[in-house]
Amino acid sequence: MIKSLGTYTESFFKDHQKYLEETYPGLTVRRVKQELELLMMETGSTDSLETVYLPHTENPATKFFSNLELGIPLEYITGRAYFYRSEFKVTPDVLIPRAETESLVEMAVNELKSWAKKTDEKLRFIDVGTGSGIIPISILQDLTRPAEAWASDISSEALTVARQNAFNLRFTWSSKSNLSFKQTDRLTDIEGPFHLIVSNPPYIKREGDKDLVHSQVREFEPALALWLDDNEYDQWFETFFAKAHALLVDEGVFLMEGHENHLDNLSKVGENCGFKNCEVQSDLTGRKRFLIMRKSHG
Ligand SMILES: C[S@@+](CC[C@H](N)C(=O)[O-])C[C@H]1O[C@@H](n2cnc3c(N)ncnc32)[C@H](O)[C@@H]1O
Structure with missing residues (x-):
């Protein structure tokens, strides 16, 4: 069945719920949707959560879902982490900032x-x-x-x-x-x-x-x-x-x-x-x- 990106995200979350909860404590569907919206803005895509989603290796959203399946920390997937007063760029070359x-x-x-x-x-x-x-x-x-x-x-x-x-x-x-x-x-x-x-x-x-x-x-x-x-x-x-x-x-x-x-x-x-x-x-x-x-x- 053809689905919008938003609906696909909801079923992806449901299908992988146990794994996602264990690997990404505190992660919600809402957060995943927000990250996808940011990703589309950053990559200059005109798609939105309402657009029909067709999985494709060139589609940044497809890459995003497969990175989640690999268990890559969200901060490395998005390239962003929040610390103290600011948003910081992070890559796999640096530790992900910790709250403590x-x-x-x-x-x-x-x-x-x-x-x-x-x-x-x-x-x-x-x-x-x-x-x-x-x-x-x-x-x-x-x-x-x-x-x-x-x-x-x-x-x-x-x-x-x-x-x-x-x-x-x-x-x-x-x-x-x-x-x-x-x-x-x-x-x-x-x-x-x-x-x-x-x-x-x-x-x-x-x-x-x-x-x-x-x-x-x-x-x-x-x-x-x-x-x-x-x-x-x-x-x-x-x-x-x-x-x-x-x-x-x-x-x-x-x-x-x-x-x-x-x-x-x-x-x-x-x-x-x-x-x-x-x-x-x-x-x-x-x-x-x-x-x-x-x-x-x-
Ligand atoms: C635990 S991380 C802390 C990173 C960052 N300060 C933070 O709090 O998120 C430790 C850092 O020390 C660096 N490091 C490891 N050995 C080092 C050494 N001998 N001299 C200087 N820096 C070192 C690592 O490259 C890494 O960036």
């Missing part, structure tokens, strides 16, 4: 706002492992004082996406602030000092934590953004923390998102690198999620 990272941004903004009260210096901060650039861009959007922001990532593909997001959203923060990008391993060849260093680094142990990770994440999100080798884990963070400590101003702060099973241990690694008041904080679901470490007067 918004708390990391809020913490960073509060720290920089208290720095603004304490000093007339230009505020300087860096985000390490920036991915799509969501963290520095969102921080800049919330600051009332101009800042000099840096973002580093080891992946040149991720940095391309971050730069595009920074360009697209450049009018959403003060023109007196600036954001620069550098491809590097953690903080190598980065010049300080910084009032704040923030990071959502890869923090899942390749072997020890692999069963805790959803198969969709394992299959589709970039390995570089997720995993560290178990036997190098502590050393990886020790190198990172030691360099961060050296690059912070006195009383500078280091904020990091991490894995609930490893943050207590990492706070000890931080203490060994000279940090004081290393504190593990929970996210809104009650899971240990953030590490806050301060550099005391040297």
Whole structure:
């Protein structure tokens, strides 16, 4: 039977309901229809949900349905993700922004706002492992004082996406602030000092934590953004923390998102690198999620 695109979408949803609910928690027919309408606008198609739908490999809607059947995360299918105050471009080269990272941004903004009260210096901060650039861009959007922001990532593909997001959203923060990008391993060849260093680094142990990770994440999100080798884990963070400590101003702060099973241990690694008041904080679901470490007067 010939169907309109809207009616086809409803029957596709019904036929695949169990699979779609498991693979895309919270996904509704309404959302799928909205995404299809956006897709048609973006591809310059004159079709609408009322147009007769004829499945065809050249039809973007057909590609959309087959991507859903493959279980590709919706953000990678649409190329968009919503985070904090904005819509960001995402590709399979970057991690899909997570809601809990918004708390990391809020913490960073509060720290920089208290720095603004304490000093007339230009505020300087860096985000390490920036991915799509969501963290520095969102921080800049919330600051009332101009800042000099840096973002580093080891992946040149991720940095391309971050730069595009920074360009697209450049009018959403003060023109007196600036954001620069550098491809590097953690903080190598980065010049300080910084009032704040923030990071959502890869923090899942390749072997020890692999069963805790959803198969969709394992299959589709970039390995570089997720995993560290178990036997190098502590050393990886020790190198990172030691360099961060050296690059912070006195009383500078280091904020990091991490894995609930490893943050207590990492706070000890931080203490060994000279940090004081290393504190593990929970996210809104009650899971240990953030590490806050301060550099005391040297
Ligand atoms: C968990 S993702 C976070 C991405 C983004 N900041 C976010 O919160 O959505 C970790 C990021 O760290 C980057 N990364 C991995 N190893 C790195 C290293 N040695 N130095 C710098 N960045 C690294 C990955 O490419 C990835 O973009």
